[in-house]
Amino acid sequence: MSDRDLPALWTHEPHEHLAFRPGDEVGRIETNSTPGFRGSKSDAPTLQTERNMRLASLQEMLYARCKSGDDNRSVLLILQGMDTAGKGGIVKHVVGAANPQGVRYTSFGKPTEEERAHHYLWRIRNALPPAGHIGVFDRSHYEDVLIVRVHNLVPPDVWGARYDEINAFERELVDAGTTLVKVAMFVSLAEQKERLAERLERPDKYWKYNPADVDERLLWPKYQEAYQAMLEKTSTDYAPWHIVPCDKKWYSRLAVTELLIEALKGLNMSWPPPDFDVEAEKKRLAEA
Secondary structure, three states: OOHHHHHHOEOOOHHHHHEOOOOOOHHHOOOOOOOOEOOOHHHHHHHHHHHHHHHHHHHHHHHHHHHOOOOOOEEEEEEEEOOOOOHHHHHHHOHHHOOHHHEEEEEOOOOOHHHHOOOOOHHHHHOOOOOOOEEEEEOOHHHHHOHHHHOOOOOHHHHHOHHHHHHHHHHHHHHOOEEEEEEEEEOOHHHHHHHHHHHHHOHHHHHHOOOHHHHHHOOHHHHHHHHHHHHHHHOOOOOOEEEEEOOOHHHHHHHHHHHHHHHHHOOOOOOOOOOOOHHHHHHHHHHO
């Protein structure tokens, strides 16, 4: 499916519907909604396959331009959300469509002893995508104004100063040629409960279950406050947040796919030209 065909299923470019705007409230997000999408679940499998092909082509072009020395830009997808929001599914079903050679994936968990000995952005800088790559952060530096805030891991004046630090850091990344795609993924508590229950019913999902997830559910009001502050303080014109409802996995995957495609299209790329005489090489090859 070409980009020209998309209006049949999307009312506008997805980022117009998903962008966080001043006044938006986390507590009023309709997690079961499909903003801007005219289609239905039955359209998703075919559309996902077609759009994954478009994403893969653009990612290859970005990688090729870097390898040819024509481009040093990169894209960084930041996935931030509560457990079961579907971050892993995005990595598997969306990013997984791209050539892994041009992808750098990092999942940020509890900081290691080495990481705790450094500034909280140290481990983030070490995981940034090289030129020509798509980077993926499964959780990110935003943990340091979310879980850190909710669990009082550092004093308020410490995490409170991090919003401006993060904005300055992201400004630095953008100025250096990295396009940021920041996705805040929201799932309802009811849907989260169903997904956690499924993990307890399936032996092949036990490894994904963490008893601490139940404790985190009880802190949802505090997380709402933390997410609200994160969105309000760190959604900038150069690195805006996008809010993706995630009760319907098929929709969230399509939405993130389109956000990535839009970001790559925004680079206005073309295939790098050859640095050799094509016709001469055809002749040489025919005679070899």
